[in-house]
Amino acid sequence: xxxxxxxxxxGDHVGAxxxxxxxxxxxxxxxxxxxxxxxxxxxxxxxxxxxESFNLLEIMLAGRAVSAVVNELYPEGAPPAQGRATFVxxxxxxxxxxxxxxxxxxxxxxxxYRVVDLGKDCPVETLVNAAERxxxxxxxxxxxxxxxxxxxxxLRPALAARGLDGxxxxxxxxxxxQATAEELxxxxxxxxxxxxxxxxxxxxxxxxx
Numbered sequence: 001x002x003x004x005x006x007x008x009x010x011g012d013h014v015g016a017x018x019x020x021x022x023x024x025x026x027x028x029x030x031x032x033x034x035x036x037x038x039x040x041x042x043x044x045x046x047x048x049x050x051x052e053s054f055n056l057l058e059i060m061l062a063g064r065a066v067s068a069v070v071n072e073l074y075p076e077g078a079p080p081a082q083g084r085a086t087f088v089x090x091x092x093x094x095x096x097x098x099x100x101x102x103x104x105x106x107x108x109x110x111x112x113y114r115v116v117d118l119g120k121d122c123p124v125e126t127l128v129n130a131a132e133r134x135x136x137x138x139x140x141x142x143x144x145x146x147x148x149x150x151x152x153x154x155l156r157p158a159l160a161a162r163g164l165d166g167x168x169x170x171x172x173x174x175x176x177x178q179a180t181a182e183e184l185x186x187x188x189x190x191x192x193x194x195x196x197x198x199x200x201x202x203x204x205x206x207x208x209x
Contacts, residue, residue: 001036004069008041008110011061013068020069030073034112038066042110045194059193063106070109085137085204086114088130090122091173092151097144100173104140104193111197113204124151128158131167137207138168138200141186143176152176153185168203172196 004023007015023033045062087108091101098120108115116134118127131139139159141152152171159167171177172190181189190196 001033001040004033004037005041005044008038008062008065008069009044011058011065013061013065016065017068017072020072024073031112033069033073034110038069038110039112041066042107042194042197045107059103059107063103063110066106066110084113085200085207086116086134087138087140087200088116088118088127088134088136089140089142090118090127091120091142091144092127092148092155093121093123094151095143095145095148096120097173098142100144100193101140101142104142104172104190104196107193107197108200111201113200124154124158127155128162128164131159131164132162136167137203138170138187140170140172140196140200141176142173143171144174146175146178148175149179149184156185170196170199 001023004016004019007019020033024030041062045059089101089105091098101120105115105117116130118130127139130136139155141155143149143152156169159165159169168188169186170188170190171184171186172193176184177189177191179189181187188199190199
């Protein structure tokens with residue numbers, strides 16, 4: 001498993017894919033490859049961010065490698081929940097930037113969560129529909145530009161109108177992290193993808209307790 005972790009951290013998606021296939025051929029279950037391989041790699045990246053050795057290119061390359069392995073393990077694109085939470089993620093209507101959203105999705109998939117990605121320029125109603133359909137534990141919104149803030153504020157009332165008050169709302173991105181959770185009417189504002197993942201992991205742990 002160590003070799004898989006190293007290839008993921010190096011952003012070597014070809015090597016990571018080859019190593020994942022080798023592990024599968026040895027009879028190792030996909031769930032173990034996620035927990036012992038991809039989650040370990042994500043934790044080590046998280047540690048680097050914590051000590052402020054943040055390198056966006058490094059994370060993007062690792063994310064690409066993670067995505068390649070996930071697609072090999074689970075051809076439909078996401079691991080089954082099996083005790084893990086389900087999250088719906090999008091850049092809301094008016095924002096066509098998705099870099100931060102994509103990094104967050106990759107980190108969460110690497111940690112073994114099921115992530116439904118609605119893309120960018122996503123209407124609030126579409127996000128709420130998906131949250132209801134997918135039985136989401138949280139909805140995640142990314143915003144790089146300030147004009148999208150009014151859309152973020154609409155999200156919680158829209159969820160409540162469907163009786164989905166229990167779904168947590170997490171915001172992140174350059175524009176949104178300048179505001180407080182109260183100002184955005186969300187449960188949590190993430191400084192980075194890993195910061196958001198830590199908050200969501202706490203939610204997932206409470207769900208299984």
